Amino acid sequence: NPTLFVRGETSRYVLDEDMAYIQQLFPNAELTTIPGAGHWVHAEAPEAFDKVVREFLDRG
Numbered sequence: 001n002p003t004l005f006v007r008g009e010t011s012r013y014v015l016d017e018d019m020a021y022i023q024q025l026f027p028n029a030e031l032t033t034i035p036g037a038g039h040w041v042h043a044e045a046p047e048a049f050d051k052v053v054r055e056f057l058d059r060g
Contacts, residue, residue, distance in 0.1 A: 003029045006049060008037030017026045030056070 003026040007014045014031070016023075022029050027030040032052050 001028060004015070004029055004053065005029060005031045006052055007031065007033050007042035008039060008044060009033050009035045010037065011039040011041065013039055029030075032056075 005014060005022065011020045019031055023030070032041075034041050034052065037048070042049045059060050
């Protein structure tokens with residue numbers, strides 16, 4: 001199933017090098033980075049976070 005990972009650009013929690021392992025666990029994973037946001041991306045950039053999640057959900 002499709003899985004969305006959303007991270008903030010300045011967060012060090014999910015790194016680029018983590019994607020290989022994430023895709024082993026979630027083969028259909030998609031990683032989106034929100035510019036200028038940190039670890040609390042949903043609170044720091046709520047409009048951008050909402051847009052990314054809605055677009056992902058709209059794709060079905």
